[in-house]
Amino acid sequence: MLAEARRGRxxxxxVELIGAACALxxxxxGPVTVALIGADAExxxxxxxxxxxxxxxxxxxxxxxxxxxxMQTAVAALIERRAPSLVLAGHTIDSLGFAPALAACGGHxxxxxxxxxxxxxxxxxxxxxxxxxxxxxxxxxxxxxxxVLLLRPGAFALAATDRASPGATxxxxxxxxxxxxxxxxxxxxxxxxxxxxxxxxxxxxALGRGVxxxxxxxxxxxxxxxxxxxxAVSGPLVEAGWAERSRKVGQSGNTVAPRxxxxxxxxxxxxxxxxxxxxxxxxAVNSDPxxxxxxxxxxxxxxxxxxxxxxxxxxxx
Amino acid sequence: xxxxxPVKQVASLDGDFTLADDGGLREGEPTWRxxxxxxxxxxxxxxxxxxxxxxxxxxSVGPERxxxxxxxxxxxxxxxxxxxxxxxxxGAADPLSLASVLAAVARAEAPALILCGAQSADAAHAAxxxxxxxxxxxxxxxxxxxxxxxxxxxxxxxxxxxxxxxVLRIAPPCLLxxxxxxxxxxxxxxxxxxxxRMKPVAVAxxxxxxxxPAVVLAGAGSRTVGxxxxxxxxxxxxxxxxxxxxxxxxxxxVKESLAR
Ligand SMILES: Cc1cc2nc3c(=O)[nH]c(=O)nc-3n(C[C@H](O)[C@H](O)[C@H](O)COP(=O)(O)OP(=O)(O)OC[C@H]3O[C@@H](n4cnc5c(N)ncnc54)[C@H](O)[C@@H]3O)c2cc1C
Ligand SMILES: Nc1ncnc2c1ncn2[C@@H]1O[C@H](COP(=O)(O)O)[C@@H](O)[C@H]1O
Numbered sequence: 006m007l008a009e010a011r012r013g014r015x016x017x018x019x020v021e022l023i024g025a026a027c028a029l030x031x032x033x034x035g036p037v038t039v040a041l042i043g044a045d046a047e048x049x050x051x052x053x054x055x056x057x058x059x060x061x062x063x064x065x066x067x068x069x070x071x072x073x074x075x076m077q078t079a080v081a082a083l084i085e086r087r088a089p090s091l092v093l094a095g096h097t098i099d100s101l102g103f104a105p106a107l108a109a110c111g112g113h114x115x116x117x118x119x120x121x122x123x124x125x126x127x128x129x130x131x132x133x134x135x136x137x138x139x140x141x142x143x144x145x146x147x148x149x150x151x152x153v154l155l156l157r158p159g160a161f162a163l164a165a166t167d168r169a170s171p172g173a174t175x176x177x178x179x180x181x182x183x184x185x186x187x188x189x190x191x192x193x194x195x196x197x198x199x200x201x202x203x204x205x206x207x208x209x210x211a212l213g214r215g216v217x218x219x220x221x222x223x224x225x226x227x228x229x230x231x232x233x234x235x236x237a238v239s240g241p242l243v244e245a246g247w248a249e250r251s252r253k254v255g256q257s258g259n260t261v262a263p264r265x266x267x268x269x270x271x272x273x274x275x276x277x278x279x280x281x282x283x284x285x286x287x288x289a290v291n292s293d294p295x296x297x298x299x300x301x302x303x304x305x306x307x308x309x310x311x312x313x314x315x316x317x318x319x320x321x322x
Numbered sequence: 323x324x325x326x327x328p329v330k331q332v333a334s335l336d337g338d339f340t341l342a343d344d345g346g347l348r349e350g351e352p353t354w355r356x357x358x359x360x361x362x363x364x365x366x367x368x369x370x371x372x373x374x375x376x377x378x379x380x381x382s383v384g385p386e387r388x389x390x391x392x393x394x395x396x397x398x399x400x401x402x403x404x405x406x407x408x409x410x411x412x413g414a415a416d417p418l419s420l421a422s423v424l425a426a427v428a429r430a431e432a433p434a435l436i437l438c439g440a441q442s443a444d445a446a447h448a449a450x451x452x453x454x455x456x457x458x459x460x461x462x463x464x465x466x467x468x469x470x471x472x473x474x475x476x477x478x479x480x481x482x483x484x485x486x487x488x489v490l491r492i493a494p495p496c497l498l499x500x501x502x503x504x505x506x507x508x509x510x511x512x513x514x515x516x517x518x519r520m521k522p523v524a525v526a527x528x529x530x531x532x533x534x535p536a537v538v539l540a541g542a543g544s545r546t547v548g549x550x551x552x553x554x555x556x557x558x559x560x561x562x563x564x565x566x567x568x569x570x571x572x573x574x575x576v577k578e579s580l581a582r
Contacts, residue, residue, distance in 0.1 A: 011482070016483075073462070073464070074461065096448075097483065098464065098465050098480065098481065098482050101440075101448050101449070101452060101464040101465060101499075102463065102464040102465075102480075103452070104452075105417060105421075105447075105449035105450070105452040105453035105456065106452050106453060106455055106457075106462070107456070108418060108453065108543055109421055109422075109453040109457050109543075110456045110457065112541070113543070114543050114544055115416075115417070115418055115449070115453075115544060116543065116544050117417075117447050117448055117449050118446055118448065130547070131544075134446060135444075135549055136333060136335045136352070136444050137335070137443055137444050139552070140335075140341070140550065140551060140552065141550045141551070141552055142548070142549055142550075143546070143547045143548050143550065144545060144546055144547060145544070145545055145547050146543075146544055146545070147545055187461035187492070188461060188463060188490045188491065188492045189490060189491040189492075190488065190489075191477070191488075191489040191490055191491060192489050193482075193486060193489075194479075194486060194487045194489060195486055196484065196485030196487075207580060208580060232576075240502070240503070241503075243503065244502055246506075250485060253485070256483055257482070257483060257484070257485055258485050259485070260484070264579050264580055264582070265575075265576050267576070275446075285579065286576075286579040288572055288575060288576070289558060295335070299557050299558045299560075300552065300557050302558035304558055304559050304561055304571075304572070304575060305557075305559070305560050305561065306560065306561045306562075306568045307560065308565060308568060309565075312565045313568060313569055313572070315565075316566050316569030316570075317569045317572060317573065319566075319569070320566070320569045320570045320572075320573040321573055
């Protein structure tokens with residue numbers, strides 16, 4: 006299991022990965038080893054030493070910033086030494102930069118954006134979305150000694166980090182990673198701060214591509230004003246230049262958990278849901294009864310968003 | 323500068339569909355369109371090529387229907403299109419086997435830059451490009467939200483979680499996977515669409531590319547055991563009735579939730 010850190014912090018997905026690894030271990034997949042790869046790897050060793058983890062490997066890297074080719078070389082070397090049956094990592098931007106190449110070059114089994122894993126007689130059987138998450142595909146990996154799986158953030162239960170471990174062995178592994186980098190890190194830039202902090206809002210009206218045009222978005226912004234909601238948007242509206250980056254909700258935007266999240270014209274892609282699924286009350290309006298947003302919403306209406314918005318303005322008055 | 327742009331024609335299941343007993347789709351054939359991410363990678367390629375007097379070659383692995391997607395790319399500025407298909411390639415659907423097919427094309431074309439989409443809208447592996455870079459031993463960056471030429475190098479941005487970006491430099495030959503929003507893809511003019519009909523779409527089979535279909539399929543990273551419907555149990559409680567009634571219920575729920 007590959008833990009992920011950025012800016013000196015263990016990323017939350019790492020705790021989910023440990024949870025998934027421990028659950029698989031209980032199903033008979035074997036002992037759990039957590040690999041910490043990075044210049045500051047050592048500092049996270051205690052945090053990943055939780056119940057169910059048997060070994061912690063600390064692998065220092067020459068550069069402080071994540072570098073995809075260095076990571077690929079390091080993980081390939083660990084696979085060679087340890088011959089794990091499963092390598093778990095998050096379906097994250099960092100992993101997407103090295104894991105597919107690792108699997109392709111090593112001849113390993115591979116699946117990304119995995120939402121469930123079971124350990125059966127013939128090894129791992131996993132689930133992932135198909136046809137834009139409308140269906141679930143089940144995959145297996147016949148004949149593979151090592152299978153690399155990227156797990157969807159938020160889809161797996163967290164490991165119980167509050168329980169102290171009986172004590173995993175911690176081993177430092179020095180690999181020769183000098184000269185492996187093939188990109189040059191320039192800088193890490195923080196997201197620009199905008200006019201609002203949508204994460205602070207209690208009542209969010211989130212608008213998606215279903216609004217159709219910039220003019221119609223403006224109309225809905227007036228409805229938001231009228232009902233006292235803060236406007237948030239899905240990614241495509243920012244990309245079209247209709248809304249500020251600071252209004253974006255999702256994996257590459259803000260994570261929000263307001264008291265009420267109204268989702269209008271949003272399909273519910275995994276990367277959007279990652280930023281709003283912990284909202285306390287989610288109400289979705291979408292004209293497509295099969296939209297995935299209805300899976301995470303508490304209440305839903307299969308309807309035209311403009312018609313409902315006009316009526317809402319009236320019923321709030 | 324020669325730029326190779328692998329593009330995918332993606333399926334969308336907008337209408338009704340049901341699953342057949344064999345796990346395939348029965349009703350409501352999917353509709354097909356050019357992958358959204360590939361519109362952005364193509365536009366990025368065309369812009370770089372226009373600035374450097376280059377050539378943009380689009381390639382897609384798929385049956386005859388994908389020619390439509392390739393023609394759409396030609397209308398948006400690609401110079402040449404290749405469709406790869408043939409006996410034995412129908413099963414090449416996972417990112418690792420697709421990457422091995424695309425690697426054969428890349429070896430033949432020897433581009434300075436390969437621009438893939440960051441992901442495909444239907445399968446969402448987000449993996450084919452980086453797997454391809456691995457097989458070709460090319461440096462790469464995934465999920466790129468800006469590209470700038472900088473002498474012999476490219477300065478690119480990688481879009482991270484939470485809206486932060488990493489700025490990094492990479493030297494061609496290399497591969498980037500492109501995120502949506504990196505540019506504003508042009509809409510083809512009628513004239514361009516007409517001209518696209520005249521441009522060649524080459525078809526290459528396993529023999530032309532010296533590919534052994536059995537080897538391609540054996541390189542797949544996984545095997546699909548079946549397709550299933552998603553469980554609906556956890557879904558939303560549906561509000562039904564006239565729009566005014568639905569809105570009244572929403573208003574009630576909102577006010578209650580805010581008061582809590
Ligand atoms: C690495 C990565 C990071 C990403 N990060 C983010 C992120 O942070 N945030 C984000 O949002 N996305 C992100 N995305 C994009 C994400 O995958 C989706 O493409 C995006 O969320 C889709 O936005 P949408 O739901 O508004 O649009 P669509 O998927 O196009 O959905 C529009 C919806 O509107 C409905 N609709 C249309 N007309 C009406 C009407 N009149 N009334 C009611 N409903 C209507 C349709 O039925 C449809 O469901 C990311 C993608 C990648 C690969
Ligand atoms: N059949 C295909 N033919 C050509 N390129 C493809 C194909 N499938 C995927 N790709 C490329 O890989 C990218 C990512 O797809 P995926 O890994 O399926 O999410 C796409 O945006 C394309 O650039």
